[in-house]
Amino acid sequence: MGRRVGVRGWQRGAMVEGSVDVPTEVSPPDVISPELLARLTAGDEGAWFDFVQEYEGRMYGYLYRLEGNSEDALDLTQEVFYRAWRSIRTFRVGERVLPWLYQVARNTQIESHRRKQLQRFSLEQAREDVGFEVTSEKRSPVQAAESADAQDRVQRALQKLPAEYREAVVLRFVEDLSYDEIAQIQGVAVGTAKSRVFRAKEQLADLLAGVADVH
Numbered sequence: 001m002g003r004r005v006g007v008r009g010w011q012r013g014a015m016v017e018g019s020v021d022v023p024t025e026v027s028p029p030d031v032i033s034p035e036l037l038a039r040l041t042a043g044d045e046g047a048w049f050d051f052v053q054e055y056e057g058r059m060y061g062y063l064y065r066l067e068g069n070s071e072d073a074l075d076l077t078q079e080v081f082y083r084a085w086r087s088i089r090t091f092r093v094g095e096r097v098l099p100w101l102y103q104v105a106r107n108t109q110i111e112s113h114r115r116k117q118l119q120r121f122s123l124e125q126a127r128e129d130v131g132f133e134v135t136s137e138k139r140s141p142v143q144a145a146e147s148a149d150a151q152d153r154v155q156r157a158l159q160k161l162p163a164e165y166r167e168a169v170v171l172r173f174v175e176d177l178s179y180d181e182i183a184q185i186q187g188v189a190v191g192t193a194k195s196r197v198f199r200a201k202e203q204l205a206d207l208l209a210g211v212a213d214v215h
Contacts, residue, residue, distance in 0.1 A: 030055075030096050030097040030098045031094060031095070031096055031097070032097060034093050036051075037088075037091065037093060040088050040091075041088055041089055043085075048085065052081050055097065055098070055101055056077060056081070058098065058101075058175065059077050059080050059081070059101060059102075059105050060073055060074065060077045061174065061175075062102065062105055062170060062171075062174070062175060063076045063077055063080075063105055063109060065155070065158055065166070065170045065174065066109060066163070066166060066167060066170065067109070068155060068156075068158070068159045076105070076108055076109055076112060077105075079108050079112070080101065080104050080105045080108050083104050083107075083108060084101060084104055087104070096181075098175070098177070099177065099181045099184060099185060102171065102175070102177070102181075102185050103184070103185050106167070106185055106186075153208065154204075154208065157204055157207040157208050158170070158204070160203075160207055161200055161203055161204070164186065164196055165196050165197075165199055165200035165203065166200065167186065168182055168186065168193055168196035168197045168200055169196075169197050169200035169201060169204065171185065172197045173197075179193045179194050179197070182197070
């Protein structure tokens with residue numbers, strides 16, 4: 001794992017519809033095959049390169065929203081995949097990759113804060129394209145600037161939430177995880193996960209006050 005992770009903006013994968021005549025059970029897109037898991041467990045460099053390319057953007061976006069700083073998020077993203085490489089033998093066949101990686105990322109961030117006692121840096125240093133909405137290329141420069149400003153305000157509002165609320169709402173509405181998966185990652189009951197998301201939405205609505213709608 002001597003390769004440095006190059007962070008990209010993430011894209012949602014398109015859903016492929018199955019045949020109407022012959023219904024088939026489609027596995028979630030982040031369930032890897034036993035063959036690929038065997039290659040990863042064996043330390044296959046090509047398999048790991050593809051694995052990192054597939055999930056690095058999601059991990060970076062998640063950590064950026066928790067950290068509010070692109071440099072710290074990049075450092076943590078690299079550490080996440082190093083830890084994933086070391087602990088891939090604990091991954092079970094049929095398990096979804098993203099919840100497992102989010103758990104690794106969460107533990108990495110917590111331990112990093114304990115170890116370094118990181119200070120919060122200005123969000124002006126982070127102008128990466130990881131906002132809540134994608135800016136359309138057809139927008140005028142004025143509209144694009146307004147959108148960037150709104151995304152920046154959303155990011156600032158997120159940083160004002162308690163850490164557990166911020167993480168829960170990002171996992172739910174940005175990373176599209178279920179409440180069961182959020183509860184597993186945060187180590188709490190499902191009801192607690194739902195409550196955190198609800199309270200985060202309420203607080204965000206108050207903080208944004210007309211800047212963006214929170215649904």
